[in-house]
Amino acid sequence: MIVRPRPSLLQLFFIVRGSIVLRILPQIIVIFLLSLAIVAGHEERPGVILSLNSGPFALLGIALSIFLGFRNNACYDRWWEARKDWGQLIFIARGFARQTLLLETSGEAGIAARQGLLRLTIAFSHALVCHLRPGGNDDKVARHLDEGTFGLYRAARNPPDLLLRLMSADLARLKADNRISDIQYQLLDASVGQIGAVQAACERIRSTPLPFGYTLLLHRTAYLFCFLLPFGFVDSLGWGTPFVTALVAYTFFGLDALGDELEDPFGNQLNALPIGALADTIEINLREAMGETDLPPLPQPKDFILM
Template identity: 55%
Template structure:
């Protein structure tokens, strides 16, 4: 996720970090070259490279703009829902840390159990981050908090769910032993269920992309419009046609590329949800709930990118 102050007027024209220009630069170059060739051939051989009326392009451009707007809204909704799910997980984990304070009054053994439960929640958070973004795994500040080092999870296909089962089993054992009352057990188990619901929602977002035909139609229409644009304005704009073509292509291809990145909120792009930073926030909160003094600092953006 890009984290930086608002750029000044001059910075708007040369900022590359956070821009989609590097991603769409090949399309922009091809569009400029094609527009230049069209203008050149139209001036020399107007019979072979005729000019087309610009009205159809205006109508198609309006329709394409509306279509792009709908798609980008859908992609942003996916990104925002992913961020809301992780925001809710921060609240649930903090609540769980407060709810387990009841175990501190039961003696040294229950204090050890509380520490074990909170460590398991931290491991769940990092396991979920790795589960959602395996190509760029998130690592905790301490080895004992790393879910990848747990031997009992080596054969688990879904490590986050396995950790939640372990937490539920431990809570049920405490309830049978009388260390946790029925009401308190239901309260703690409800928090565990909420974590499971958040995991399911994140898996749904990651495993259900926008319909392919929807994206394919938009890609085709945008490319056809940008490549045919010079034919409609070669007479009117003359040698300004390449510049205007690139400007139009930057708008349409840029929105298209940005929508693709927002469609995958758990990806490794610079616009993805910062899973590592959010997991570190939860780790800090739960370590403080355990009265730990050596708490790691929050992750900071690197070159304006927070992952």
């Protein structure tokens, strides 16, 4: 995710990183060169390279802008919902750390049980990052699991869910050993269930993209509009047509590309959510709750990028 202060008016026109420009630059260049060729051909052979009425382009441009705006709103809703889910995960993890304080009343065994549960919670947050983000590294998960548990983790079809099952199994053993009461068990197990609900919500977002037909329609319409636009303005704008069409292409293709990035909030794009940094935040909070003092600083953006 891009984290930077609001740029000044001068900086506004020179910011490249995170501006989508590099991603859509090939399309803009193609539209510019095509417009240049159409203007040159119209100047040389106006009977062959015809101009079109610009009126329909204005109407189509308005309709396309509305549809692109609707799609981007839908993509942003996915992005924001994913951010709320991870905010909820942080909230539940912190609450779970407070709830497990009741285990420390059982002496050393209770303290060890609490630390085991919180280690599993930390491992879960990092495992969820690997589960949602392709190519994730599970080294951070391994740091909080013993060798046997990590072996089970690597063999599981759904590693984060395995860790939740292990947490529930630990709670069941504590109840069977009479270290926690029925009410305490229900309280702690409810928090594990809430963590599982967050995972299910994130999996729903990841596995359910926007309808392909709708996205395909917008892609086709945007490309056709930009390809035909020079024919509508070649008479009125002349040699200024390539610059105007390139600006229009930047707007439409930029909105389209930004929607693609927001549609996948757990990806590796610059505008994706910093779920790795959020998992690190959970780790720092829970390790502090366990009494550790040698903690790393909270995640900070590097070159205005927080991942």
